[in-house]
Amino acid sequence: MNGVTRWLTRLGASVTGGIARLGFATRFFIAIVRLSGATFARPQLLLREIYQAGVLSLIIILMSGLFIGMVLALQGYETLVRFGATESMGMLVALSLVRELGPVVAALLFASRAGSAMTAEIGLMKTTEQLAAMEVMAVDPIARVVAPRFWGGVISLPLLAALFSTLGIYGGYLVGVRLIGIDAGAYWGQMSAAVDWKYDILNGVIKSVVFAVAVSLIAVFEGYDATPTAEGVSAATTRTVVTSALAILALDFVLTVIMFRGGAG
């Protein structure tokens, strides 16, 4: 009986703990949005964060995009050639990149490259009591440290996702047209005939904006909420990557159902 009670107590504690954390995260998000006026009033802080999150992620995003586009073209060719439909390669590569792979893979890479760095930075600031020192000096750490990083991530990721898709389409062109020898006119023509800028591209951009908000919020929240020890910071960094990846994939499913259910229309 005692064991059952203890088990129930532990279950209740984990549920209330989870709800409290969710509530804290929501209040934290509201605080970031409320205090972000200060961020945009001092663009230098924001520029530094865009540099950290966006420019330094460029290499990995561009290289991954190029290679994913090339692999898509090779694998797509293997399948399309059976149906004698290799001209549709451009459509295949562009639609898979713009709708799914661009936003999702760019967000996953961004979470592991920039999100983890944000968490570690903020977590370490908390551990070394820099955040507490700011509060003592009447500087709100959310306005000075958290909000610029959040907005830096939100601005950078959609641009990175667009670059990812563009490089992927170019990679598909390199392999499909230059290596395999599909007609270049068919590659670009089928692509622009099949891709609708509103239905496909705008929805892809909306996806990457949603992912950007989710990943940036998770990254700054985990850093701010980290246990102020060396172990705590490392655990928070791990949690950022894991939670971001799960959030991206779950959100992707929900968004895809809303945007693309039931074929065209």
Added chain:
Amino acid sequence: MNRKIIDLWVGIFVAIGLAALMFLALKVGNLLTFNEDRRGYELEAHFENIGALKPRAQVKSAGVVVGRVESVRLDKTTYEAVARLHVFPEYQFSRDTIATVYTSGLLGDQFIGLEPGGDPVMLKDEDRIKKTQSAIQIEKLISQFMFNKAQETPAPAAAPATGVKP
């Protein structure tokens, strides 16, 4: 890191990011033809059967894209399929135009073909195309073909019929 260099890099990053978005919208997504799409006029065509025609399918005349299919619905009283066609403004079609549902290739996408007639009066916005031809259903063709074959050669020993299984 020097402030100027950070500014420069962020500028480069944002510029190429926006350029990538422009490339996707213009070159890949054909934003320009989409804008053109909004002008033009709407026609309606009733078909007995439209096969697998979908919204956003092409409307072609002599192989040239002249519009898109806006929507497809079922008429509640006649049980015919009603396709709403959006035709680009530069193309006018005569009142006795024939609309046919075609398939590009054997298994490709379906589209609507318009063959203009000789009537001097042109179709206007919200007009209905009166002469239509339904989609060719491959299943029906095959069953018809097999039915004919079976009637032609009642004796199963006939050599040309070996490829066809009942």
